[in-house]
Amino acid sequence: MQPDDCSDSDFKLENTLASNLLSSPKFPFTPTSKRFRHFHISTSLHSKISSFEEAVGHYDSRYSMKPFRVIKRAICAWLFVIAISTPTLTHAAEATNASLTLRDVLIQATASFQSGQYSQAIQFFEQLETTFGNEPQMKDPAIRRIILPAWGYSELATENYSGAIEQFEEYLEEFPEPGNVHSFVLISLAQSEHWNGNLTKAAQHYGEFIQTYPRLPETPLAALNQVDLLFQSQKAEEAYVLSERLFQSRAPGPLRAQSRLRALQVRLEDGERDQAAELLLSTEWSQYELPNLMEMAFAALQIGDSFMTEEDYHSALRSYRLVPPYSALLDYQRQQLQRVSSILGYRQRNPTSTMDSVWLAYYATLVSRLETQLEALESMDDYTPGFLLRYGQAFLGDGRSREARILFRNLALDDTLDSAICQQAHYRWILAEFALKRWDRTLEVAIDFQDRYPDSALAPDALYLVAQAHQEQQKYRYAIKVFDELIERFPDHKLAPRWLFTRGFNLAMLEQYEQSRADFELFARTYPGHPLTTQGSLWHALTHHFEGNYEEALAELQPLAESSRDHFLYPEIRYRIATAHYAIQDYDTARPEIEKFLADFPDHSRSPEAVVLRGDILMGQGELILASAAFAEVTPEADGLFPYAIFQRGKIFKALEMYDLMIDHFTDYLDREDLEIRPRMSEALYWLGWAYLQKGNIDAALLRFDQAFAEYGDDPAATEILPMISSLETLRSELLRNGDQALPDHSLFAAGNFSAWLDDQILLALESNRLTWYSRLKHFQANRARAIGQIELADTILQEIDEKVPLERLDPQVIGQIGIIYSAAGYQYADAYFDYILANYPDHPARAEAWFGKAEILIEEEEWEDADDLLRKFEQQMPLHPLSPQVNILRGRILTNLGFYDDAEKSFEEVLTRKDARGIPHARAIAGLAEMNEQRGNPKRAIPYWQRIYTLYRAYPEPVAEAYFRSAVLFYEIGDPTAAIRSLDEMFKDERLLNSPFAAKAIALRRELQEEMDTLPAPVDTPPSTPVEIQEEPAS
Amino acid sequence: MKRLTCTLLATLALASPGRAVEPISPDLSKATTRALLENLSGLPPPIGGPIPEKEHLELRLPLTLTIQGGQEFKGTLSELHEGRIYLRLVQEGGEVILSFPVEEIEQIFFPGGSIVHETIEKVNAGELSEALPYLESIIGARYAFFPILAPENLSFYRALPLTALAVDNPAQAIAYIKAIRPYLTLPEDQRELDDIELLSYHRLELTEETRERALRWIDGTPERFPTSALGFYVLASLQFEAGEYDEALDSALHPIVFSGPIHQPYLKHCYSLAIVSAYILKDPIELERLTTEARERGIEWQPQMVFAAADKGLEEFIITDAEGNPLPLIPDESTEDSPLLEKRGSSNHPAPESDNTL
Known part of the structure; x- marks a missing residue:
């Protein structure tokens, strides 16, 4: 084949040659990997790289040189063809190199090139140029088309980039037509310019390549290189556009992802966090098999941290989600290195096109990069625990405390982690539990933290959380204990002022107002100017308010308001001033105060309450019409205040005897369609019926009652059903008593008596399976029995209800009553009844019975604090409940057992001030005082209390018997057996007392005392002990 | 054949793997299923039905056993006992049973390689119910060799319980797991068997067993x-x-x-x-x-x-896609079927190292 044959059809010939060479069984491969080796050597000498960023920073972006075997093979073949077809030249040029002919030089150039001896090949190419340059063969385009790329490549291989550039440019100038060699030369020129430091020119040549060969497989690679070079040449805007174009193209996923990652990294380096984050978060990285995941992961970490700093936790989480744990990243990186190395090896072994060298360079670079990164990754510390702490914090900040709890718990309990990490995680675990308002768990975890890390710098913070958890659980005494410890152990802690303040608050919640004020006073003295100063003063004033000392409260609130005009609590202080005036019935002052409050702070959170208060004040002033108008301003948005206002208006109309208005008012309320929740509807029906009765419209009244029974009688959540039944009883008896009018045509009047009507209704309710209604009617029966002293019958009726009606069909009030019967009988299962009420009717008045009953059970179990928590709630929320004297007594017993004697005394004394608690409750309160003094170690003070019982409450044998016995024991203890015997003998004289459980004990004691007395010498006129005298009221 | 013993054991019965008598039906009550699963041992009776007779017979052709030194023997398994394989060889005038110490066997070449290959393709293509009878036939012919086969060559069989699950017979899936678990000792095989077993118990609605296994599954997942x-x-x-x-x-x-x-x-x-x-x-x-x-x-x-x-109302719960279209709460006909078992990592089932050499 002659060279001329192919001069006009390069493509065809080159392809033919290439395919021939490709099919060659043993393709000579002589790698010239000097640059590649150099890279390896240089990286191996790298000092330990402590972080990935550093590794990326040291990345050498120049491609490693690899032989472009196919094109080389083609060139070798051409050179050989040229050489053997060149006749022996006898030319003047031979004078300068007499020993070599053109053909010889060509053959030697071919051999050197083929064997990878590029320096030598260059010499021969230069010799061809200098010695035979003027020969016509050397000017033949067909020969230059071959020699120039080979020479250029040889220069490139020996890192003489300017030489390579010269040859490649010359080629492109002489042969600008596109073709295989052209594409190879163009991309090699781009590489040469790149490595020669001419980044702009390199980018330009890559651009030309992309434009000339838009569909070659190498085009996206060229585009990636171009993007990279443009970024390096500070042409970021152009680079971003091209990067985005590449990302949106159909190029292979890894190349697209790398292009986007590069843009992201540059954005990040340039401080354009938001744009970087946009790129990070809008890319589904997992789709693309990103080879350098590590770079993306660290960019995500950096961006996540940056969002954390800005408290944008949601975005931080999204970024952190892209960060794999260290071990996973390490595995991934190793797998990627193995995968890319395999691809590189495969391509080296299996050349497929003239452009192989481009791919080889790409993969070789990638392998080097991955190796460097892996080395850096392996030498760095595991970032995962620290990262996970931040990740958990992001969950916490984003309001996802559940997730934070899971994560922190997982870290805290991982004993393979560093103790400092576990400690941090444990502390944040407490925070997460706290945020979830799981107080028991918060305490548990916080106490565990204390046990594990007693000397931790976080101990005070953890203890503070413990105290807060106690406070949230309304376990104020526990909270106070923790605050005591905090204040004592860490007096100089930055939170010490807050602890003191909060202890004062907790004391106020315990109604220990004096101690509470002492804390607020100490706070004001110790930390003047503290941000909580105004709060402290307000609470100090409020403790007076809570005690009912409104004058003192006002004396503090008024100057506080003057000095706190700019404080956010100023409206609150103003509101409190108005309520204090209202409480002392100074309505004339209260009214302008509250009206000014409403005018000044119409949008304050207290406004709905203030509107209601204004109504109450007006009622107090007797301005009932104005009050009604004030209550009419209260809207359903005011939640619980709205029904209150409705019923206050009803009360006003009732007081004014404006029954028509009352009827209209309650009818309107019942007919409202804009209420999502319709509270106290049955009660409204009751009052409506009542108003009709006052108007003498018996039929309408009965109609309304019937309506109420039909709509709400069988609804367990409905209230005021029993008063309605009671009204019917009253109505019936009144109408029958008057006897001067025709009786309405109603079953109530058809029955022989009210009891018969009740029995009929009970039967009907059972027949129609209206079990709730049935239980209410029976409950009514039980109450009637109780009212006439038939307690056992009442209890039996309630137990009958319990047998017939499932729990979920019972009125919570009935459930409570039944529960209390069982609880008094000592049945533990009573607890289930109370739990049912609290779980299903947490706001129902019957919760009072539930708290009471549960407290009784807890007291039996000596769970004093838990019982006290329930009873305190009872006292705060239901101060007027019929069970409240019993609650006071129980609380007194609890406080005695807990050693809070002063509080216990107050609780018992409270009962004694109540006239409605005369009789047994008073006797029990006095017994409580006696026991309290016994436990306090003051038997002399206890005895008179017992004496008081057996003196004043003789109508109640059981407490009297106990009082005799207990006083006898105490007399004996204080060394007065004679008085003891006297007490017992007096006891034995009352036969009723001999059936008491104390009788047997008393007899045993008497015998013991007698035996003791018999062994003693005769007494010498010893005066009896004189316990402290206590003035008593007579028993009712 | 220096330590190879040749024994004529004409009366030696072929040791067949223990099979339960009755097939496991998905219609059995929970109590019966529970009792059945507790008492199962060996392979359960197949449920996938017959495969063509030609293929069935091909799978049961004599296998080729290569011992150290390269000598080959062709025959059918008579017994596997105390570390020796007893191979029944047909020879002129009758049968002979040869026994070989297991440690001297270099290779066992099973017949029916192409059937195995096609079965793997079926499994990988998700044609699980079609694959089931083949898998049952293959394991029926080779189960007796499981104790001496390398676990790497048994991973393929973890497809079997999955195919039983595919025909909605989770109890059968569990029975298969019980039968093959002792031999598929590779961690990835054990993990997948755990997964299938858990899913199967869940499908059977055996709540206690499922909860116990789910907790065990979680405890056995140490990675964070x-x-x-x-x-x-x-x-x-x-x-x-x-x-x-x-x-x-x-x-x-x-x-x-x-x-x-x-x-x-x-x-x-x-x-x-x-x-x-x-x-x-x-x-x-x-x-x-x-x-x-x-x-x-x-x-x-x-x-x-x-x-x-849900005992509390989900009537008002509405979840929508990005375009605001409501999405179903409970699977219906419009809901795309989820894969039977969502797998970790590679989605394809492993094939034996060679198509027919196990």
Whole structure:
């Protein structure tokens, strides 16, 4: 084949040659990997790289040189063809190199090139140029088309980039037509310019390549290189556009992802966090098999941290989600290195096109990069625990405390982690539990933290959380204990002022107002100017308010308001001033105060309450019409205040005897369609019926009652059903008593008596399976029995209800009553009844019975604090409940057992001030005082209390018997057996007392005392002990 | 053949793997199924029906046994006993049974390689019910050799319980797992068998066993970022069914917390369970965060039968796609079928190292 044959059809010939060479069984491969080796050597000498960023920073972006075997093979073949077809030249040029002919030089150039001896090949190419340059063969385009790329490549291989550039440019100038060699030369020129430091020119040549060969497989690679070079040449805007174009193209996923990652990294380096984050978060990285995941992961970490700093936790989480744990990243990186190395090896072994060298360079670079990164990754510390702490914090900040709890718990309990990490995680675990308002768990975890890390710098913070958890659980005494410890152990802690303040608050919640004020006073003295100063003063004033000392409260609130005009609590202080005036019935002052409050702070959170208060004040002033108008301003948005206002208006109309208005008012309320929740509807029906009765419209009244029974009688959540039944009883008896009018045509009047009507209704309710209604009617029966002293019958009726009606069909009030019967009988299962009420009717008045009953059970179990928590709630929320004297007594017993004697005394004394608690409750309160003094170690003070019982409450044998016995024991203890015997003998004289459980004990004691007395010498006129005298009221 | 003994044992009976007498029906009561599974040993009776006779016979042709030194013997298995294989060889005038110490056997070449190959293709193509009878026939011919085969060559059989599950016979799947688990000792095989077993118990609605296995599954997942969320999903689903919504939410959240850019199997199930639990628990923040996050992460909504068990109303619960179209709560005909078992890592079933040499 002659060279001329192919001069006009390069493509065809080159392809033919290439395919021939490709099919060659043993393709000579002589790698010239000097640059590649150099890279390896240089990286191996790298000092330990402590972080990935550093590794990326040291990345050498120049491609490693690899032989472009196919094109080389083609060139070798051409050179050989040229050489053997060149006749022996006898030319003047031979004078300068007499020993070599053109053909010889060509053959030697071919051999050197083929064997990878590029320096030598260059010499021969230069010799061809200098010695035979003027020969016509050397000017033949067909020969230059071959020699120039080979020479250029040889220069490139020996890192003489300017030489390579010269040859490649010359080629492109002489042969600008596109073709295989052209594409190879163009991309090699781009590489040469790149490595020669001419980044702009390199980018330009890559651009030309992309434009000339838009569909070659190498085009996206060229585009990636171009993007990279443009970024390096500070042409970021152009680079971003091209990067985005590449990302949106159909190029292979890894190349697209790398292009986007590069843009992201540059954005990040340039401080354009938001744009970087946009790129990070809008890319589904997992789709693309990103080879350098590590770079993306660290960019995500950096961006996540940056969002954390800005408290944008949601975005931080999204970024952190892209960060794999260290071990996973390490595995991934190793797998990627193995995968890319395999691809590189495969391509080296299996050349497929003239452009192989481009791919080889790409993969070789990638392998080097991955190796460097892996080395850096392996030498760095595991970032995962620290990262996970931040990740958990992001969950916490984003309001996802559940997730934070899971994560922190997982870290805290991982004993393979560093103790400092576990400690941090444990502390944040407490925070997460706290945020979830799981107080028991918060305490548990916080106490565990204390046990594990007693000397931790976080101990005070953890203890503070413990105290807060106690406070949230309304376990104020526990909270106070923790605050005591905090204040004592860490007096100089930055939170010490807050602890003191909060202890004062907790004391106020315990109604220990004096101690509470002492804390607020100490706070004001110790930390003047503290941000909580105004709060402290307000609470100090409020403790007076809570005690009912409104004058003192006002004396503090008024100057506080003057000095706190700019404080956010100023409206609150103003509101409190108005309520204090209202409480002392100074309505004339209260009214302008509250009206000014409403005018000044119409949008304050207290406004709905203030509107209601204004109504109450007006009622107090007797301005009932104005009050009604004030209550009419209260809207359903005011939640619980709205029904209150409705019923206050009803009360006003009732007081004014404006029954028509009352009827209209309650009818309107019942007919409202804009209420999502319709509270106290049955009660409204009751009052409506009542108003009709006052108007003498018996039929309408009965109609309304019937309506109420039909709509709400069988609804367990409905209230005021029993008063309605009671009204019917009253109505019936009144109408029958008057006897001067025709009786309405109603079953109530058809029955022989009210009891018969009740029995009929009970039967009907059972027949129609209206079990709730049935239980209410029976409950009514039980109450009637109780009212006439038939307690056992009442209890039996309630137990009958319990047998017939499932729990979920019972009125919570009935459930409570039944529960209390069982609880008094000592049945533990009573607890289930109370739990049912609290779980299903947490706001129902019957919760009072539930708290009471549960407290009784807890007291039996000596769970004093838990019982006290329930009873305190009872006292705060239901101060007027019929069970409240019993609650006071129980609380007194609890406080005695807990050693809070002063509080216990107050609780018992409270009962004694109540006239409605005369009789047994008073006797029990006095017994409580006696026991309290016994436990306090003051038997002399206890005895008179017992004496008081057996003196004043003789109508109640059981407490009297106990009082005799207990006083006898105490007399004996204080060394007065004679008085003891006297007490017992007096006891034995009352036969009723001999059936008491104390009788047997008393007899045993008497015998013991007698035996003791018999062994003693005769007494010498010893005066009896004189316990402290206590003035008593007579028993009712 | 220096230590090879040749013994004529004409009366030696062929040791066949123990099979239960009755096939396991999916219609059995829970109590019967439970009792049946507790007492099973060996391979259960096949349920997939017959394969063509020609293929059946091909699989049962004599195998070729190569011993150290390269000598080959062709015959059928007579017995595997005390470290020796007894091979029945047909020779002129009758049969001879040769015994070989197991440690001297270099290779066993089973017939029916092309059938195995086609079965693997069926499994990989998701044609599980079609693959089931073949797998049963293959294992029927080769199960007796399991004790002496390398576990690497047995991974293929973990497809068998999966195919039983595919024909809605989870009890059979469990029975297969019991039969093959002792021999498939590679960690990845054990993990997949655990997964299939858990799913099977869940399908059988044997709640106690499922809960126990789900907890064991979770305990046996030491890595912080689990490669599958299956155990958490199953546990959460049981808790949801029992009305333990708080616990269900916590269980479902665990893999959600510990999930990265690559979504592990059953993560979407956990998201759906967590979202519905948060709704029932009236936790609007959690509900909003999870819904938003699921969308942002491209996690598709997974309708689940267990949602029908919610004792509190889900009537007003509406979940929509990004375009606002409502999504079904409970799987219906319009719902795309989920894969039977969402697998960790590679989706294809492993093939034996060589098509027919095990």
